[in-house]
Structure formats: C-alpha cells, structure tokens
Amino acid sequence: MAAIPERVHLTYLVNGEEVPVSFAPYKTLLEVLREDLNLTGTKHGCELGECGACAVLIDGEPKLSCLTLALECGGRSIQTVEGLAQGTTLHPLQAAFADHGGSQCGYCTPGMLMTAKALLDGNPNVSREQIKQAISGNLCRCTGYQQIVDAIESAAAEMRGARK
Amino acid sequence: MSAQEKRFDVVGKNRRRVDGRAKATGQTQFADDLVLPRMLHCKMLRSPHPHAVIEEILTAKAAKHPGVHLVLTGKDFPVPFGIMPVSLDEHALAPERVRYVGDPIAAVVAKDEQTAAEALELIEVKFRVLPTISSPQEALQNPEPRIHDYGEQGNIHRNQSYEFGDVEEALAASDHVFEDTFFFEGNTHLAMEQQASLAAVEGDGKLLLTTSTQNPHYLHRQLSRVLQMPAAHIRVIAAPNGGGFGGKCDPANHEMVVAKAALVLGRPVKICLTREEVFYQHRGRHPVLMKFRTGVTKDGKLTAMHLQTLLDGGGYGSHGPASTFYTGVLTPVTYELPRFKFEACRTFTNKPPCGPKRGHGTPQPRFGQEVQLDKIAEKLKLDPAELRLNMVTKRDSLTASWLRIGSTGLAECIRQVVARSDWKSRYDKLPFGRGLGLACSAYMCGAGVSIYWNKMPHSAVQLLLDRSGQVTVFCGATELGQGSDDVLATIVAEVLGIDTGLVRCVTGDTGITPIDLGSYSSRVTIMMGNAALQAAERVRETMAEAASESLGIPPDRVVFSQGRVFAAEDPGKGMSFVEAIALAEAKSGTLSTVGSYSPPKAPGKYKGAGVGPSPAYSFSACVVETEVDPRTGWITVPKIWIAHDIGRALNPVLARGQVIGGIYMGLGEALMEEQVFRRLPPKLSGALVHRMPSMLEYKSLTSLDMPEVDVALIEDPDPNCPFGAKEVGQGPLLPVMPAVANAIYDAVGVRIDEVPITPDKVLRALELKNAGKNPRIGPEQFPSVPYPKPIFVLPPGEGGDGGELKSPEDKPERKKVAA
Amino acid sequence: MMRLPWFDYRAPRSIAEAAKILAGEGPQAMLIAGGTDLLPNMKRRHQTPKVLVSLKGIPELKKVSNGSGIVFGSGLTLSEILNIEKTPTALRQATAQIATAHLRNMGTLGGNLCLDTRCTYYNQNYEWRKAIDFCLKKDGATCWVATASKRCVAVSSTDTAPALIALNASVVLTGSSGEREIPVDALYRNDGIEYLSRRPDEILTAIKIPQKNFKSTYWKLRRRGSFDFPILGVAVALRFSSGNIIQDARVALGAVASRPFLVEKASEYLKGKALSDDVIAEACAMIASRAKPMDNTDMDLYWRKEVADDFAGYALRELRGDDMRAMRMRIARQELTG
Incomplete structure (x- = not known):
C-alpha cells in the first residue's frame, strides 16, 4: 500500500477564481476553506451534518462542507458567502437579511444565505412554504426563522423584478 | 419645534442593524475565526466519570508526543473561581475531584487540533470512583458523599425561605385553595456557535483573551483571580457571539486554560469546543420541581401563594444562588398577590452545572403559575383572559415582596392577543382536538444589583467625536446577536440627530471600553442605553452651546436632526453636523463625554431584597393554538399570537426579531428541548451520562416546525428607560410553555403539568381520561425539603417598612406548614 | 472542530476497478459515496478505515x-x-x-x-x-x-x-x-x-x-420536519383490480428492528380484499404487532409502539383514496406529492 501523502495539492474554483490549495488529506472542505484558505465566513456548528451552518454551494448545489472530503473537490466550483456580493454591492439576499432581521447573531447566516441563493437561482418565484422547506436543513437559534423567510421572500421579489 | 419636541430621527424606525452588513457578508469575526501567527491549538481531557477522585495523572507521554508544546493539569490552577462570589467552587482543571462526565481534567496545547487530540489519549488518569447523585431527590436522601464540601448541608447548595405576610392565615381565609405540583425539565441554550477562545501575549507583554463571552467584565475579574495577575495586565475582548441565551455568561474553564497556556508559552493559543463539550459547559435551564398552594376568592382574586421549588443544580454553583432566587422572586410581578411565601432549594448533582438561560429561573415557576391560573379559571367558571385582566399589577405599585412596578402594559397585552386570536369566539368553542391557550408573564429589565457587591455604575459609555464627523461610542456591553450595538448606536444617533451609520460602536473590550456588567438579565437596553443617553446629551449640550453662539440663539433652541444642527424657530438657519462638531471642538477642545448608569435603589430592605428589583418590568401575553390528534397525542402548533409591552421599540424590526426568537425558543422548550441524562444499570456500570449531546438528538425546532407568529408591540414608554424602551430579549419566551399546556387542555381536556409536553404524555393522559381517571401527567408529589425558617417581611399594604421583622414576637402566629 | 482520522483514498473510475481494489485491500477498506453516514461515523471513531474507496x-x-x-x-x-x-x-x-x-x-x-x-x-x-x-x-x-x-x-x-x-x-x-x-x-x-x-x-x-402498477406510500414518524432519522417507517404498496380488490400487497416496516422487513402476514391478509374500515383495522393490528421498537432512539418507546397502528392506518387509508393531505402535513410538516 502506498504511504498516505502528507498533503494533497489541488485547484479549486472558489467564488469564480482558480485557487491552488494544499492540505492534509483527512481534511474536510470546511476545514480547508476556514483554515487553509482563510475563508472563515463559512461556519461550523456540529461538524456532523446536523445543523447546516457550514453549507456552501458545490457546483451550484447547497451541500455541507463539514461532510465533504476536501480531496474530492478538485476542479469544482465552490461558492461561499465571501463571493456573494458583487464588489461592494450586496446580493439582494444579503441586503434583505440585513434589513429584515434575517441575521441576529449572524452565525447561521452564511449557510442560510448560500442555501437561499441556490433556491432563488433555481426559481425566484417561491412561496413561503417552499422557502421554509429549502432552509429546513439550516438550524437557527435566534430568529425563529420568520424574519429569515421574510428576508428571502423580499429578496426573491427583488430578483424577480430584476429578471423582468 | 423645540430641541425636546423634535420628531424621532431613528428611534422607532425599521432600520438595518449596524452590524447587519458584516453579518450578511460573513465578515463578522467570531472567536474561532481568528488566527494569529504562531498560533497553537488546545484540547481538553474531560472526565469519563460522573463522580470520582483523581488519584494520579500521568502526563509525561503526552508531553513528549511530537508537536505537543504544553500539558496543563489541575496543579497549574490552584485558585478556584466562579461567577458568584458565594460560589467560587470551580477550578480551570479539576485538581482532585471530578463532578460530572465532561468535567475538565487536563489540557494539551499542540501544533494543531489533531495532534492535541492524539496527545489527550496518552494522558493516564487513575480515578477512584464515588457514588453518584442524579437528581435533587437523591441529593436530599444522600447527604454523603458530598459533591462539594461547602453549601447549606449535605448536597444542598442553597436553601432559602421568605414570607411576605402571613400566608397560612390568608390561605385559610380564601374561598378556594389550589394545590398543584409541576415539573420543568432542564434544557440548554444550544447557541449555534461553539464557544471559542484565543489567548495571546500582546506586544506590551499583557495578556489578551478574545472569547465567546456575554460578560467580559466578570470574566476579566475571574481571570485576574485565577491567573493571580493584576487585572490591568489582562485584556478581555468579547468577540461577537454566535448566540448566547445565557450560555456564555459564566467564566469558563477553557478560557482560563488558554490564557494560562499563552502566558506560559508566549504564543497564541486557541481552543474551540466541540458541540459535545458545549453540552458539558451547559449552564442552562435548571430542572425545577414546583409546588404551588394558591388561595383565591370566588370572584377570582389571588389572596396568597405558597411556592416551593427544588432545583437540580448540577455539579457546580454557577449562577445557582441567583437562579434559586429567580424561581420565586418575579412570581408576584404579573398579578396582584397580597401575600407570598417562597421556599427554594438548589441541590448539587453529578451532571453539568445549570445556570442562566433566557428567563433565568423564572420560566419554570411561570409555567406552574400560569397553568394553575388556567385551572383556577376553569373551576371558577371565569374566562382565563378576564381572570388575568382583573388582577394585573398596577402601575407604580409595590408587590408584597417590595418590588416596585413602574409602567405596565400587561392589560393591553392581554386585550391585544385576545382580539387578534379571536379568543372570545374560539376559546373553549373549537372542535375536540383543537384549542387555544393563554398565558402571561413579566420580566425584569436588568438586575438591580451587580453580581459582586459594589457601589459603582452598572454601565458606562464614553463618546468621542471629532472634526471628521465620526462619532465613536465605547461601551463594555456585548453583542450576542440581540442587537446591543444597534441599541447603542440608535440612542447616540437619536440624541445627536444623525444616522446610525455615522456611529462606530466599540464594545465588549475591557482594554478600551468603559465597564458594562454584561449581556445578561435583559439589562443592556436600559442600563447601557441610559448611560449612552447621558453621554450623548452631554456632548449635545457642548455642541449646542457652540452652535448657539454661531446661530445667535439660546442653546436650548438648537435642534439636532437629520444630520443638521439648526435653530428650532428657523430650521433653514443652521449647519451640518460636521460643522457643528468643528465649532464645538474649537470652542471646548476635544469632544468626549462619558455617561454612566446605576439602577434606582430597591425599596426592600430585607436580606435578599437585592434579587428581583429592576428599573422596569416588561410584560407579555401570549395565545397559542394547538391541534392535538386524540389517537396519537401528536401536537401541532399552527399559530401563536404575542403582545409584548416593550415600552418603546427602538428598532421595531429587531424588537420583533427578539420577540419571535423568544417564542421560538419557548416553543422548543414546550415541545421538545430537554437536557436529560441516562444512568446505566448500577449493577453493571456507574455511568451517568448526557443522553444526547448532539445537534441531531437535542431537538430544536426547524423552519418546518415553527408556526407563524403574530407580534404586537405595546408601546407605553417607561420613564426609567431610554426613550422609554424596556427589555424584549427574554420576556416573550416565558408565557409560551404554559400557553401551550393550556391550549392542549382546551383541545383535548388533559393537563400536562410538566415540560416538555410530548405526544406520549398527551396520549397517556388521554388514556387516563378515557379510563375515567384524572387526565393529568405531571409530578405526583413534592418531596420533603428541609427549608429554613422563613425571613418574614410585612407587605407594604400591611404597614411594613421593607425590612425583616427581627424579633419573634413581631411575627403573627402561624400554623406549622408541612413541607 | 471534530476531525477525521487519517486514511488513504482511492478513486476508481469503474465498478470493476472498485471491486478489484476492495478485494485487494480487504476489510480495512470501506466504500464511500455521499459520505453523509460514513464521515460522521469516522469523526466519532466508529469506523477508522485505512482506505476509503470512493464511488463518486x-x-x-x-x-x-x-x-x-x-x-x-x-x-x-x-x-x-x-x-x-x-x-x-x-x-x-x-x-x-x-x-x-x-x-x-x-x-x-x-x-x-x-x-x-x-x-x-x-x-x-x-x-x-x-x-x-x-x-x-x-x-x-x-x-x-x-x-x-x-x-x-x-x-x-x-x-x-x-x-x-x-x-x-x-x-x-x-x-x-x-x-x-x-x-x-x-x-x-x-x-x-x-x-x-x-x-x-x-x-x-x-x-x-x-413494473408492477403498485400504488404505494410511505409514512415516517420522527420528531421534527427535517433532519431526523425515522423512528418508524411504514411503506405499503398495493395493486388493485378494477373492482378495488387488492390483487397484490406488500407492507414493510422500518426503524423498529435492526433490519427493515416485509410484514408477510398483513401482506397476505390484504390480498383479495377491499380496503374497508374493518380490513384496515385488522391489517393495522397485524402490522403494529410486528413493530417491536427498543429504547434506543428518539421518543418514548411505548408510545412509538402504540402509534404503529395509526401510522399503518394512515398508509392504508391514503391508498384507499382517503384525503390524507392534512394529516400528512401535520405528521411530515410538509407537502409530499406522489
């Protein structure tokens, strides 16, 4: 059996940019994002897939970075909260979260935002019920979800307007 | 228009919170997001035994493990600590005794977490296991072995008794006396952020600890104590907290450990707890067994109440002495209660320590009180809302226990939820399986006394303005997500007539911010807010004087609004805010003011009268709708209405967020959240473990389990509060649990006198009902507790002076009360 | 942060290659696909495979x-x-x-x-x-x-x-x-x-x-609307004749034993019958009698056993054509369309 390599060298497409990364092979994408790429916007609440705080978009799909092997992400597109704004202009979801009480402590916010982004990228014409379903894998302990749903609804309306 | 009469610039407007953008961009840096050059990582070894003596710890192998820099054990921490001066019973690492599974024993600092974890495995600990105590009942029955060698006696940590007026006499004279026992299971905060701390020795040689804490000031004091260093050589920064809810109030073992390690190694040391460790750190809701004996007149007025509580404190004191008080002291705040007797006992058990969680000690008795009121209303054939409306405490009154009620909007809260939920046409009228339940609560706006005795201000604010136009406000208050920074900016901005975006908040840093006691007891808006108000008014005065000279008007005719400073009588005559600063800076020098706040003195004079008084009380009323499947007991909550007397909403979008968040947490506690333990068969094992220390198995509501909440904010400004704003962070949680219980009764006619209220309990109660038995699930009895002789105080209405009646002949003759 | 243990990683491109690696590495190797079950287990050291063979x-x-x-x-x-x-x-x-x-x-x-x-x-x-x-x-x-x-x-x-x-x-x-x-x-x-x-x-x-032309349904008992594993799963597939008579029936239970299983007695019983209330009640009793949960999951053990009957009833009534949408919404907390 070949010896386990000390480090893995790969290239990711992180928030639209090619980024070379090097990390110990046992690391999850969460650990590599936070510890090797200093993208600490992605949070962790359990590291076992039980809270949704670490959700990022991998090839556009919301997935949990805590249960994604970093070495399986070579060449993949990874979107994190850091890449959501266009320059200094907030994504409609970010603005709506800030304006409608979608963030209190802000700890679940990055995972919520990325999950909501995937939802609205697919279809900005969503009901409150669909929003609740989409974010039902993201725990929040502050808001009771209502203002998060308000924020996503509001952003969806704005995105619908922008598409017209 | 005058300076005082101007319309609000920012208060009452729905605004983006000042930290909203950073949170939505992921730029807010929580403690675990911080990285320093040469940073090392720490992991702690925790006890696998619930109760044991540490006979030997061998650390040589761990210390030699490649990549390990330091191993610490209890001998490195000879000085104990604790949040309360009367309970300094914790060591950063246990020196000789462990008291619960998870109690920290040793720590390894290594190049990375993986290495530190590997080294933990190499530490050998020889334990001598001791018998364990798993419940207050066991604690009362087994005074030995003592979990701690201090406390009242045996395994009783705190034991107290108060009587305000002769309760037995009043009960005897009542038309009805209701006797009920209730149980409130313990639960935990489950903040999304796992606590993290980063310690470093700064360039000036001083210690810097950046950490997830609600109370940097208290931590600062305890660090100084444990590390035996002058506090002036220690700086604590409260990183933005990823939720607190009371869970980050206590100074924590891991904070002491990384601080010590950084001092020993001269390198930054970070720790982040795993989720399992967060469950062990706990300090959450105490499990409380309660007994209420309540007298009422036939028309539904309370005559007296005898409340007994028994708390399961866990392995250490934590906030326990305060928690014990809080299982009773706020009981008389909601409704007029002429006489009140309150006995409380907190026991030690071999479980993670309980402490303050949102509502601190009060949700438990509030649950019992409000469910009992529902039973009283039914017996007296009174509408539960009318019953309550007829006895709400009056504005500017004193309770039997000498708490001063200032403003109260409780009656309006009740009227609002009754109207909004269509209570009158739906309560007691919905088809079987559907029901409405109502409950109310009151909560304090900040504790009237500090955790350690002193006469200094509870909160202080410093304000700095300069010619660039920037306004910087410094305060030791701590942002948990509740919006304390936004409150601070709002108050300063309102006074100065500017946008909150111009205000930079520098908070929670003992190195540079004036002291605020912390984010607990719903004190921040009122105490920090009043200090900020004072500082801002002082600087406005200085600026108004300078502006008045330039404008040729008296200073009191200068208005600060919409970023301008102008004449009240001629708004066109004025200048920009920046120009006004420049004028004032030229006239008076650097513009900096301070403000501070101390709460008013409490009217009660008896020993213990310091717990309960508050500058103001918030009030809430809540209606919950339930659907209960009579075949399975399955519970659905389709809708909740809440009205909260907030005094004034400084930023309504945030205030509503606090209310809904409180409802959410309360509903979780009502239906599923519980921090429970499992003892293995004693013949085979001594294990006493947390049943489910994980996010998956500690059940918290998801977005699909959370109903829509209808929120009414009742605004009746309180004169003691900044712009009249009262608390909103804790109060709205409290009525939810009893409202759920009452709604289930309305739906299917069964009483669940304990939380959480789960389908299996409802089904068991329905089975009892069908069998013609008492359809109730709850504690059957209250154990015999050796409460002390009560401190007897005459209520204000009976001619007392707020002090204890010292000589026995002053006390009215009373019958002996069976415990 | 909970960390994974060290492991070697192989990423075959075909089933044959994967099977060959697996045979070569022996029991020290484990397959990984989505990783959502294995990786938490590895973090908790339930499994510490020397080699992960990825099927991705x-x-x-x-x-x-x-x-x-x-x-x-x-x-x-x-x-x-x-x-x-x-x-x-x-x-x-x-x-x-x-x-x-x-x-x-x-x-x-x-x-x-x-x-x-x-x-x-x-x-x-x-x-x-x-x-x-x-x-x-x-x-x-x-x-x-x-x-x-x-x-x-x-x-x-x-x-x-x-x-x-x-x-x-x-x-x-x-x-x-x-x-x-x-x-x-x-x-x-x-x-x-x-x-x-x-x-x-x-x-x-x-x-x-x-391809059996089954009408089928699945009812899941769990505490919350998401995240939670089943603590009871009732699956029923029925094929009806034109006269609403059941030609073929298969009832299976999950999360009440160490394996999911076919409830043969109830399946046999249902064949040749129409779903009258009585037939449903009889079948439910047969199904529920096979649910023997242990006290090692969420929720009260006895309650879980008691409601097996009800959940079986939900499934059968839904297949009969009863409108179970409101009930499903209350139990599943979401709409689940066929």
Whole structure:
C-alpha cells in the first residue's frame, strides 16, 4: 500500500477564481476553506451534518462542507458567502437579511444565505412554504426563522423584478 | 419645534442593524475565526466519570508526543473561581475531584487540533470512583458523599425561605385553595456557535483573551483571580457571539486554560469546543420541581401563594444562588398577590452545572403559575383572559415582596392577543382536538444589583467625536446577536440627530471600553442605553452651546436632526453636523463625554431584597393554538399570537426579531428541548451520562416546525428607560410553555403539568381520561425539603417598612406548614 | 472542530476497478459515496478505515434505465432520485423525508440502503462512549439497550429500504468475482452489527424496481420536519383490480428492528380484499404487532409502539383514496406529492 501523502495539492474554483490549495488529506472542505484558505465566513456548528451552518454551494448545489472530503473537490466550483456580493454591492439576499432581521447573531447566516441563493437561482418565484422547506436543513437559534423567510421572500421579489 | 419636541430621527424606525452588513457578508469575526501567527491549538481531557477522585495523572507521554508544546493539569490552577462570589467552587482543571462526565481534567496545547487530540489519549488518569447523585431527590436522601464540601448541608447548595405576610392565615381565609405540583425539565441554550477562545501575549507583554463571552467584565475579574495577575495586565475582548441565551455568561474553564497556556508559552493559543463539550459547559435551564398552594376568592382574586421549588443544580454553583432566587422572586410581578411565601432549594448533582438561560429561573415557576391560573379559571367558571385582566399589577405599585412596578402594559397585552386570536369566539368553542391557550408573564429589565457587591455604575459609555464627523461610542456591553450595538448606536444617533451609520460602536473590550456588567438579565437596553443617553446629551449640550453662539440663539433652541444642527424657530438657519462638531471642538477642545448608569435603589430592605428589583418590568401575553390528534397525542402548533409591552421599540424590526426568537425558543422548550441524562444499570456500570449531546438528538425546532407568529408591540414608554424602551430579549419566551399546556387542555381536556409536553404524555393522559381517571401527567408529589425558617417581611399594604421583622414576637402566629 | 482520522483514498473510475481494489485491500477498506453516514461515523471513531474507496467517480453508478421496470444506479443522489419522474410514490416520499435538502444533495440511494444501524448508545462521540465503557456494537461487551442481549439491537434507520421492500425491489451486488441480484429485504440481517448480507468485497451497484402498477406510500414518524432519522417507517404498496380488490400487497416496516422487513402476514391478509374500515383495522393490528421498537432512539418507546397502528392506518387509508393531505402535513410538516 502506498504511504498516505502528507498533503494533497489541488485547484479549486472558489467564488469564480482558480485557487491552488494544499492540505492534509483527512481534511474536510470546511476545514480547508476556514483554515487553509482563510475563508472563515463559512461556519461550523456540529461538524456532523446536523445543523447546516457550514453549507456552501458545490457546483451550484447547497451541500455541507463539514461532510465533504476536501480531496474530492478538485476542479469544482465552490461558492461561499465571501463571493456573494458583487464588489461592494450586496446580493439582494444579503441586503434583505440585513434589513429584515434575517441575521441576529449572524452565525447561521452564511449557510442560510448560500442555501437561499441556490433556491432563488433555481426559481425566484417561491412561496413561503417552499422557502421554509429549502432552509429546513439550516438550524437557527435566534430568529425563529420568520424574519429569515421574510428576508428571502423580499429578496426573491427583488430578483424577480430584476429578471423582468 | 423645540430641541425636546423634535420628531424621532431613528428611534422607532425599521432600520438595518449596524452590524447587519458584516453579518450578511460573513465578515463578522467570531472567536474561532481568528488566527494569529504562531498560533497553537488546545484540547481538553474531560472526565469519563460522573463522580470520582483523581488519584494520579500521568502526563509525561503526552508531553513528549511530537508537536505537543504544553500539558496543563489541575496543579497549574490552584485558585478556584466562579461567577458568584458565594460560589467560587470551580477550578480551570479539576485538581482532585471530578463532578460530572465532561468535567475538565487536563489540557494539551499542540501544533494543531489533531495532534492535541492524539496527545489527550496518552494522558493516564487513575480515578477512584464515588457514588453518584442524579437528581435533587437523591441529593436530599444522600447527604454523603458530598459533591462539594461547602453549601447549606449535605448536597444542598442553597436553601432559602421568605414570607411576605402571613400566608397560612390568608390561605385559610380564601374561598378556594389550589394545590398543584409541576415539573420543568432542564434544557440548554444550544447557541449555534461553539464557544471559542484565543489567548495571546500582546506586544506590551499583557495578556489578551478574545472569547465567546456575554460578560467580559466578570470574566476579566475571574481571570485576574485565577491567573493571580493584576487585572490591568489582562485584556478581555468579547468577540461577537454566535448566540448566547445565557450560555456564555459564566467564566469558563477553557478560557482560563488558554490564557494560562499563552502566558506560559508566549504564543497564541486557541481552543474551540466541540458541540459535545458545549453540552458539558451547559449552564442552562435548571430542572425545577414546583409546588404551588394558591388561595383565591370566588370572584377570582389571588389572596396568597405558597411556592416551593427544588432545583437540580448540577455539579457546580454557577449562577445557582441567583437562579434559586429567580424561581420565586418575579412570581408576584404579573398579578396582584397580597401575600407570598417562597421556599427554594438548589441541590448539587453529578451532571453539568445549570445556570442562566433566557428567563433565568423564572420560566419554570411561570409555567406552574400560569397553568394553575388556567385551572383556577376553569373551576371558577371565569374566562382565563378576564381572570388575568382583573388582577394585573398596577402601575407604580409595590408587590408584597417590595418590588416596585413602574409602567405596565400587561392589560393591553392581554386585550391585544385576545382580539387578534379571536379568543372570545374560539376559546373553549373549537372542535375536540383543537384549542387555544393563554398565558402571561413579566420580566425584569436588568438586575438591580451587580453580581459582586459594589457601589459603582452598572454601565458606562464614553463618546468621542471629532472634526471628521465620526462619532465613536465605547461601551463594555456585548453583542450576542440581540442587537446591543444597534441599541447603542440608535440612542447616540437619536440624541445627536444623525444616522446610525455615522456611529462606530466599540464594545465588549475591557482594554478600551468603559465597564458594562454584561449581556445578561435583559439589562443592556436600559442600563447601557441610559448611560449612552447621558453621554450623548452631554456632548449635545457642548455642541449646542457652540452652535448657539454661531446661530445667535439660546442653546436650548438648537435642534439636532437629520444630520443638521439648526435653530428650532428657523430650521433653514443652521449647519451640518460636521460643522457643528468643528465649532464645538474649537470652542471646548476635544469632544468626549462619558455617561454612566446605576439602577434606582430597591425599596426592600430585607436580606435578599437585592434579587428581583429592576428599573422596569416588561410584560407579555401570549395565545397559542394547538391541534392535538386524540389517537396519537401528536401536537401541532399552527399559530401563536404575542403582545409584548416593550415600552418603546427602538428598532421595531429587531424588537420583533427578539420577540419571535423568544417564542421560538419557548416553543422548543414546550415541545421538545430537554437536557436529560441516562444512568446505566448500577449493577453493571456507574455511568451517568448526557443522553444526547448532539445537534441531531437535542431537538430544536426547524423552519418546518415553527408556526407563524403574530407580534404586537405595546408601546407605553417607561420613564426609567431610554426613550422609554424596556427589555424584549427574554420576556416573550416565558408565557409560551404554559400557553401551550393550556391550549392542549382546551383541545383535548388533559393537563400536562410538566415540560416538555410530548405526544406520549398527551396520549397517556388521554388514556387516563378515557379510563375515567384524572387526565393529568405531571409530578405526583413534592418531596420533603428541609427549608429554613422563613425571613418574614410585612407587605407594604400591611404597614411594613421593607425590612425583616427581627424579633419573634413581631411575627403573627402561624400554623406549622408541612413541607 | 471534530476531525477525521487519517486514511488513504482511492478513486476508481469503474465498478470493476472498485471491486478489484476492495478485494485487494480487504476489510480495512470501506466504500464511500455521499459520505453523509460514513464521515460522521469516522469523526466519532466508529469506523477508522485505512482506505476509503470512493464511488463518486464511477459514471455507471449514476445511470437510470427503464425497461420492464426501472433501474437506479446506486450512486444517484437522493435529490436526483426525487428529480426522476418515474420514481414510485413510496420511494419518492421516503426519499423526500430523508435528513435535509443538503444531505439529500450529497447522500446516495445506495448509501441510504447501506446506512449504518443507529442507537443512542452508539451514535455518540468517542469520549461519550468511553464514559459508558463502550457498547456491544463498537469496542464494548454490553448492549446497554438490552443488557442480557447477546445481539446488538441497533436500529435500521434507512427510509428508502422499507419503501423499496414494499415495491418488491431488488439490489445488484457486484464483487470482483461477479454479481448477484437479491431482493431488498434479503440485503438485511436482524443484527445491529452485521446488518447487511453484502459481502465486504461487494458493491451495491444498482436498485431494480419491477413494473408492477403498485400504488404505494410511505409514512415516517420522527420528531421534527427535517433532519431526523425515522423512528418508524411504514411503506405499503398495493395493486388493485378494477373492482378495488387488492390483487397484490406488500407492507414493510422500518426503524423498529435492526433490519427493515416485509410484514408477510398483513401482506397476505390484504390480498383479495377491499380496503374497508374493518380490513384496515385488522391489517393495522397485524402490522403494529410486528413493530417491536427498543429504547434506543428518539421518543418514548411505548408510545412509538402504540402509534404503529395509526401510522399503518394512515398508509392504508391514503391508498384507499382517503384525503390524507392534512394529516400528512401535520405528521411530515410538509407537502409530499406522489
């Protein structure tokens, strides 16, 4: 059996940019994002897939970075909260979260935002019920979800307007 | 228009919170997001035994493990600590005794977490296991072995008794006396952020600890104590907290450990707890067994109440002495209660320590009180809302226990939820399986006394303005997500007539911010807010004087609004805010003011009268709708209405967020959240473990389990509060649990006198009902507790002076009360 | 942060290659697909495989084929299963209720079928398990759920398996020496440790659902609207004749034993009958009598047993055509369309 390599060298497409990364092979994408790429916007609440705080978009799909092997992400597109704004202009979801009480402590916010982004990228014409379903894998302990749903609804309306 | 009469610039407007953008961009840096050059990582070894003596710890192998820099054990921490001066019973690492599974024993600092974890495995600990105590009942029955060698006696940590007026006499004279026992299971905060701390020795040689804490000031004091260093050589920064809810109030073992390690190694040391460790750190809701004996007149007025509580404190004191008080002291705040007797006992058990969680000690008795009121209303054939409306405490009154009620909007809260939920046409009228339940609560706006005795201000604010136009406000208050920074900016901005975006908040840093006691007891808006108000008014005065000279008007005719400073009588005559600063800076020098706040003195004079008084009380009323499947007991909550007397909403979008968040947490506690333990068969094992220390198995509501909440904010400004704003962070949680219980009764006619209220309990109660038995699930009895002789105080209405009646002949003759 | 242990990683490009690696590495190797079950277990040191053999890069495992039924590659994610129009109702409903949307984007159908059995004494961190001196399933000698038991009673927690058993599906197991097809219920053994009949060198490569014109449904009991594993799963598939007489019936239960299983007695009983209230009641009693949950999951043990009858009733009434949407909304907390 070949010896386990000390480090893995790969290239990711992180928030639209090619980024070379090097990390110990046992690391999850969460650990590599936070510890090797200093993208600490992605949070962790359990590291076992039980809270949704670490959700990022991998090839556009919301997935949990805590249960994604970093070495399986070579060449993949990874979107994190850091890449959501266009320059200094907030994504409609970010603005709506800030304006409608979608963030209190802000700890679940990055995972919520990325999950909501995937939802609205697919279809900005969503009901409150669909929003609740989409974010039902993201725990929040502050808001009771209502203002998060308000924020996503509001952003969806704005995105619908922008598409017209 | 005058300076005082101007319309609000920012208060009452729905605004983006000042930290909203950073949170939505992921730029807010929580403690675990911080990285320093040469940073090392720490992991702690925790006890696998619930109760044991540490006979030997061998650390040589761990210390030699490649990549390990330091191993610490209890001998490195000879000085104990604790949040309360009367309970300094914790060591950063246990020196000789462990008291619960998870109690920290040793720590390894290594190049990375993986290495530190590997080294933990190499530490050998020889334990001598001791018998364990798993419940207050066991604690009362087994005074030995003592979990701690201090406390009242045996395994009783705190034991107290108060009587305000002769309760037995009043009960005897009542038309009805209701006797009920209730149980409130313990639960935990489950903040999304796992606590993290980063310690470093700064360039000036001083210690810097950046950490997830609600109370940097208290931590600062305890660090100084444990590390035996002058506090002036220690700086604590409260990183933005990823939720607190009371869970980050206590100074924590891991904070002491990384601080010590950084001092020993001269390198930054970070720790982040795993989720399992967060469950062990706990300090959450105490499990409380309660007994209420309540007298009422036939028309539904309370005559007296005898409340007994028994708390399961866990392995250490934590906030326990305060928690014990809080299982009773706020009981008389909601409704007029002429006489009140309150006995409380907190026991030690071999479980993670309980402490303050949102509502601190009060949700438990509030649950019992409000469910009992529902039973009283039914017996007296009174509408539960009318019953309550007829006895709400009056504005500017004193309770039997000498708490001063200032403003109260409780009656309006009740009227609002009754109207909004269509209570009158739906309560007691919905088809079987559907029901409405109502409950109310009151909560304090900040504790009237500090955790350690002193006469200094509870909160202080410093304000700095300069010619660039920037306004910087410094305060030791701590942002948990509740919006304390936004409150601070709002108050300063309102006074100065500017946008909150111009205000930079520098908070929670003992190195540079004036002291605020912390984010607990719903004190921040009122105490920090009043200090900020004072500082801002002082600087406005200085600026108004300078502006008045330039404008040729008296200073009191200068208005600060919409970023301008102008004449009240001629708004066109004025200048920009920046120009006004420049004028004032030229006239008076650097513009900096301070403000501070101390709460008013409490009217009660008896020993213990310091717990309960508050500058103001918030009030809430809540209606919950339930659907209960009579075949399975399955519970659905389709809708909740809440009205909260907030005094004034400084930023309504945030205030509503606090209310809904409180409802959410309360509903979780009502239906599923519980921090429970499992003892293995004693013949085979001594294990006493947390049943489910994980996010998956500690059940918290998801977005699909959370109903829509209808929120009414009742605004009746309180004169003691900044712009009249009262608390909103804790109060709205409290009525939810009893409202759920009452709604289930309305739906299917069964009483669940304990939380959480789960389908299996409802089904068991329905089975009892069908069998013609008492359809109730709850504690059957209250154990015999050796409460002390009560401190007897005459209520204000009976001619007392707020002090204890010292000589026995002053006390009215009373019958002996069976415990 | 909880960390994974060290492991070597192999990424074969074909089933044959994967089978060869698996045979070569022996029991030290484990298969990983979505990783949503294995990685938490590895973080908690339930499993510390020396080698992970990833199935992610094998295109064959992503195939969907139609013939006299439908064949799903085991590597299809649960979200992909939901997006396939022909996915039968019971499987769709079961899949839609697995974990969370994120985990369904990651986890695969094959992974859900091979899900490790669960137990509140087992699904804990290493340190917690040390505090109870471990358990029969891993590193210990005693089953703390039933201390006299010689057998581990950890619970089968797959949602898709009972649905697939009801749908009379089979799985294809491929090893280095060939492949075999077995009915889904034969994949399982009533043993919390050796819960699969899959040999260590075999890969579950495909799931075949025959074309039977079944009307099917799945009802799941769990505390919350997402995240939670089943603590009872009732799957029923019925084929009706024109006169509403049941021609073929298959009832399966999940999460009440170490394996999902076909409730043969109830299945046989239903054949040839119409779903009258009496027939439903009789069938429900037969189904519920087979639910023998242990005290090692969420919720009260006795209650879980009691409501098995009701959940079976929900399933049968729904297949009869009763409007169960409101009930399903209350139980599942979401709409689940066929």
